[in-house]
Amino acid sequence: MRYIMGQSRKYEFKWELLGDIEKGRPNLGNTTRLEIYRLMQYTLRDVLEQRYGDAEADKIFREAGRLSGREYYHHLLSGCTGMHDFIRKFQESLRELGIGILRVEEADELSGSFTLTVAEDLDCSGLPELNYPVCTFDEGFIRGILEEMTGSEYEVREVDCWCTGDRTCRFEANVRSS
Ligand SMILES: [Zn+2]
16 A cells, blocks of 8 residues: 555554454453563664654654643543543543553642652653653653643643652643743
C-alpha cells in the first residue's frame, strides 16, 4: 500500500493499535516486564538523540506524550463530572494500570495551576541519578490530559525526578498565557 501525503499516514495513532490482547495473547496476557518497556524507551531515546540532538529528542517525547494524554483522556477519563471526580479517576487509573502513584499537592482551580507528584513512576523510578529529570514523555502526557479536561493550553514541567535524587517526580502545570 502506498501512503500519499494528506491522504493517509502509515503510523497515525488510533486506539485500536493497542490491539485485542485477549485474542492476541491468550497465554501471555496483557503484562510484560517493566525492564522491557524501559529497554524500548531508552534505546529509542538514544537513537533519537544521535539523529536529532537531545533537545529535539525531548521535544519528540513531549509531543508523543501529549498525544497519548489526549487519547488516554478520551478513552479512560472522559465524562468526569468536575475537577474532584477527574482527579479521583486520574489517580485510580494510573494506579490500576501500574503507571504511578499520583498525588495532587496543589490545585488552584481559579488559575488552573497544579502541582502533581508521581511516585513509583513507570519511566524513571529506580534509574541511576543523572542530575537532570527524564520524564519528558510524562510532561506531555499530563499536558494532553489537562488540556482535554479543561479546554485550556498547558505548560507542564517536571521539577523533581527520581533521577535528580528526589525519589518522586514532581510536575508543575500552568495554563499557557497567550
Ligand atoms: Zn521523573
